[in-house]
Each structure stands twice: as structure tokens, then as C-alpha cells.
Amino acid sequence: MVTSTNSGTQFSGGQIEPTTRTKVRRAPQRGQYDHGTIHTILDEGLVCQVAFVVEGKPVVIPTAYGRVGDRLYIHGSPASRMLKSLQKGIDVCVTVTLLDGLVLARSAFHHSMNYRSVVVFGEAEWVSDPADKAAALKAFTEHVVPGRWDALRPMTEPEVKGTTVLALPLTEASAKIRTGPPVDDEADYELPIWAGVLPLGLQAGAAVVDPKLGDGVELPEAIAHWRRGVSQGS
Amino acid sequence: MVTSTNSGTQFSGGQIEPTTRTKVRRAPQRGQYDHGTIHTILDEGLVCQVAFVVEGKPVVIPTAYGRVGDRLYIHGSPASRMLKSLQKGIDVCVTVTLLDGLVLARSAFHHSMNYRSVVVFGEAEWVSDPADKAAALKAFTEHVVPGRWDALRPMTEPEVKGTTVLALPLTEASAKIRTGPPVDDEADYELPIWAGVLPLGLQAGAAVVDPKLGDGVELPEAIAHWRRGVSQGS
Numbered sequence: 001m002v003t004s005t006n007s008g009t010q011f012s013g014g015q016i017e018p019t020t021r022t023k024v025r026r027a028p029q030r031g032q033y034d035h036g037t038i039h040t041i042l043d044e045g046l047v048c049q050v051a052f053v054v055e056g057k058p059v060v061i062p063t064a065y066g067r068v069g070d071r072l073y074i075h076g077s078p079a080s081r082m083l084k085s086l087q088k089g090i091d092v093c094v095t096v097t098l099l100d101g102l103v104l105a106r107s108a109f110h111h112s113m114n115y116r117s118v119v120v121f122g123e124a125e126w127v128s129d130p131a132d133k134a135a136a137l138k139a140f141t142e143h144v145v146p147g148r149w150d151a152l153r154p155m156t157e158p159e160v161k162g163t164t165v166l167a168l169p170l171t172e173a174s175a176k177i178r179t180g181p182p183v184d185d186e187a188d189y190e191l192p193i194w195a196g197v198l199p200l201g202l203q204a205g206a207a208v209v210d211p212k213l214g215d216g217v218e219l220p221e222a223i224a225h226w227r228r229g230v231s232q233g234s
Numbered sequence: 235m236v237t238s239t240n241s242g243t244q245f246s247g248g249q250i251e252p253t254t255r256t257k258v259r260r261a262p263q264r265g266q267y268d269h270g271t272i273h274t275i276l277d278e279g280l281v282c283q284v285a286f287v288v289e290g291k292p293v294v295i296p297t298a299y300g301r302v303g304d305r306l307y308i309h310g311s312p313a314s315r316m317l318k319s320l321q322k323g324i325d326v327c328v329t330v331t332l333l334d335g336l337v338l339a340r341s342a343f344h345h346s347m348n349y350r351s352v353v354v355f356g357e358a359e360w361v362s363d364p365a366d367k368a369a370a371l372k373a374f375t376e377h378v379v380p381g382r383w384d385a386l387r388p389m390t391e392p393e394v395k396g397t398t399v400l401a402l403p404l405t406e407a408s409a410k411i412r413t414g415p416p417v418d419d420e421a422d423y424e425l426p427i428w429a430g431v432l433p434l435g436l437q438a439g440a441a442v443v444d445p446k447l448g449d450g451v452e453l454p455e456a457i458a459h460w461r462r463g464v465s466q467g468s
Binding site: 021046047049050051052053056057058059060061062064091092093094095097099101102104105106107108109111113115117119121137138140141144145148149151152153155156159162163181182184188189190191192193194195196197198199200201202203204205206207208209210211212213214216217218219220223226 | 255280281283284285286287290291292293294295296298325326327328329331333335336338339340341342343345347349351353355371372374375378379382383385386387389390393396397415416418422423424425426427428429430431432433434435436437438439440441442443444445446447448450451452453454457460
């Protein structure tokens with residue numbers, strides 16, 4: 001038996017119970033609330049958007065992130081001035097959006113996009129515990145290129161201290177997904193207008209070596225063959 | 235002679251005078267304030283992130299947009315409930331982020347991303363003027379696939395009425411851009427660790443035809459050869 005309130009979320013197996021904030025209202029059939037779906041989208045994305053309130057007004061800033069279990073870690077610098085004065089949690093809303101395709105219908109009204117997005121609401125807290133912070137910093141790097149952390153010069157104590165990290169629990173979160181072809185008005189299907197989906201995805205080009213790289217350092221396989229989850233687009 | 239205040243921005247030729255909100259503080263050398271740069275980034279992006287405040291808490295939602303001159307038009311549905319009750323402007327912060335590459339340094343601390351982003355602050359207003367709204371609706375479609383608007387079944391009056399559109403002036407806006415190789419600590423350059431940039435960009439796959447498309451409708455050139463501004467990544 002699961003109960004939910006407006007202010008929080010409880011778990012039922014792999015599902016997150018939607019709250020008034022996370023329940024998908026527009027096109028509700030696109031809403032998904034299971035951990036697996038939410039984690040997969042977060043793991044594929046590279047940049048998140050962190051929104052917070054400054055003097056009653058909204059601010060949203062793109063930044064890097066990482067995930068460890070049911071916690072999202074974000075680079076705290078955008079909000080660090082606020083945090084330093086607050087010394088406590090800060091209300092945030094974080095989104096990650098993966099664009100999978102352009103949905104080209106027979107009318108402008110039914111044009112759409114195929115996408116997978118996650119929205120997370122909650123109170124982001126400044127991570128001060130050294131072990132927690134170390135895990136977060138590793139997650140930032142591993143999130144971008146798996147295996148990279150161990151290949152690097154280890155972080156120094158001043159570097160760790162100089163990095164602000166925020167943690168956000170993935171308790172009030174939902175995913176929204178659109179897939180498939182356009183949905184046109186019945187009468188429009190007979191019009192001689194091309195319709196379909198143009199799949200889109202993030203692709204890597206050939207790695208560009210740092211001009212200052214010394215001789216004999218090989219390009220790692222993980223970078224040469226880097227790719228993110230393959231978008232189907234349609 | 236240009237003066238600026240915290241609450242507004244005045245123009246000096248092609249430049250936007252930064253305000254306390256738009257002035258880039260972290261890595262200030264990455265800040266750019268000219269219309270051309272801001273417009274180019276907005277025109278290349280496909281999804282923007284609209285942040286607003288609901289009952290004192292931040293909300294950010296990905297949505298489609300279009301630009302006409304110095305105005306950004308956004309689909310208003312995310313904020314439409316609020317707008318309908320307010321019947322006036324709503325404070326928003328809008329970002330568009332283009333990810334151009336992973337910057338792989340010799341230390342985790344100096345890992346970064348190459349990107350081009352725009353942030354816009356201001357009061358988004360409900361567009362009710364029919365001519366203004368028509369221009370915005372056309373801009374949404376043309377933004378995604380130039381030339382598409384004229385190929386489509388024209389919008390009906392109920393469709394126009396049923397679409398909420400917000401307009402946001404591009405007066406308090408800035409761009410932030412990072413390009414180039416990693417910047418490592420001097421002592422780290424001699425380490426045998428591969429460093430450089432992995433360029434990233436949005437790429438289109440082969441168009442997927444709507445299974446309901448009738449025979450003999452050709453794929454338009456603009457869709458077959460669709461591409462966005464080419465990211466250099468490095």
C-alpha cells in the first residue's frame with residue numbers, strides 16, 4: 001500500500017509515486033515514474049539545468065552532474081553564493097532533456113519532438129562529508145567517460161575543497177517520453193504532405209588531441225569509441 | 235554613452251550591456267553580450283529551458299521556441315495555468331545550451347565541456363495580438379525546419395486560439411562560450427595521460443516515414459539534408 005502527499009514521495013517497488021509537482025498533466029500518457037527509466041535518462045544526459053530562486057525570481061543554469069544510486073550530484077558553483085549565505089538546503093528543480101527526433105506532421109499544430117526528459121524537485125544540500133564528496137567527484141568524471149577517473153592524476157585536497165558539490169535526492173522525480181510518428185487530424189492524412197520523424201542524436205567526432213600532449217601517449221579506447229545510448233528517434 | 239541598471243539593459247550598437255544577472259562571473263572571459271552571438275546560439279538550438287517560480291519554488295521545463303528579431307517566443311503551455319490566473323507577465327529565466335565537446339584534461343579538476351549557452355531574464359507576456367501570434371507560430375515551425383511552414387496545411391482558427399504563446403524580449407541576455415583544449419596545471423603537462431577534446435554535435439539520422447503516409451509523397455530536400463550549424467567542438 002502506497003500513500004503519497006504533495007510534499008513527498010514514497011516508493012512502491014521500482015516506482016516513484018508522483019506528487020502534484022511531478023505528475024505529468026499535459027499528455028499524461030507520456031509520464032513515467034519508475035527508477036529504471038529515470039536513471040537511464042539521467043545516465044545518458046551530459047548537461048542538466050538547475051533552477052533556483054534568487055530574490056523571488058527564477059534562475060536556471062546549465063551544469064554538469066553525476067548520479068550515485070538515488071542521488072543526483074551537481075556542481076554547486078552556480079548556486080554557491082546563495083548556499084554559502086544560507087548554509088542549508090536550497091530548493092531546486094533540475095531537468096535533463098534528451099532530444100531524439102523532430103516529429104514532422106501535416107499541420108504546424110501537430111508538429112512535435114520525440115524526447116526523453118526527467119524533472120527532479122527537491123532540496124539540494126551542500127555535500128561536506130569527505131567520503132560523500134569523493135564519491136560525487138568520481139561520479140562527475142565517470143559520468144562523462146567511464147573509466148576515466150582511474151587514468152587521471154588524483155585530485156588534491158585543495159581541489160576537493162575548492163569544488164562545491166550539491167546532492168539532490170531522486171525522490172520527487174518523473175520522466176516524460178514521446179516516441180513514434182506524428183499524430184495528425186484524421187482528415188489531414190490524405191493530404192500530399194510528407195510526414196514522419198527525423199531522428200536526432202548526439203554524436204562524437206574524431207578526438208582532437210591537446211597540442212601540448214607529449215609524444216607516445218595513446219588515445220584511450222574509451223575516448224576513441226565513446227558513444228552515448230543510441231537514440232532511435234522514431 | 236551607455237548606462238545600465240540592475241533591472242534593465244540598454245543597447246550600444248550590437249552589444250547588450252550586461253546586468254548584475256547576466257554578467258558572467260565565473261570564467262568571465264567566456265561571457266559574450268552581442269546580439270549576433272546570442273541570436274546564432276538561439277537559432278541553432280531546438281529546445282529551451284523555461285524556469286519560473288510557483289509558490290516560491292523553482293520550476294524548469296523544456297519546451298520549443300522560435301525567435302523573431304529581438305523577441306523569443308515560447309510555447310506557453312508549461313506556464314499557462316499560472317498565466318491564466320495572473321493575466322499579466324511572468325518572470326522567467328530561459329536558457330539554451332549547445333554542447334560542443336568533452337574537454338578531457340589530465341586531472342579530474344580541469345575536466346570541462348565546450349559549449350555555447352544563452353541565458354535570458356525577463357518578463358514573458360502572453361501573446362494575444364493575432365498578427366503577433368501568427369508570426370510566433372510560424373517562427374516555431376520555421377525554427378525547426380526552414381521552409382516547412384509553407385508546405386503544411388494552414389493553421390485553423392481553433393488551433394491558433396488553442397496554442398498559448400509567450401513572448402520574451404531579448405534585452406537582458408548573455409551568452410557564455412567555452413572553446414579550445416583543456417587548460418591543465420603546468421606540472422601536469424608532462425604526465426603520460428591523454429588529453430584533448432572529443433567534439434560532440436547533434437546529428438540527424440535517415441528520415442523515418444510516417445507509416446500512414448500515402449504513396450507518391452516525396453521526402454522534401456530540407457528534411458533529407460537537414461542539419462544544424464556545424465559544431466567544431468575543439
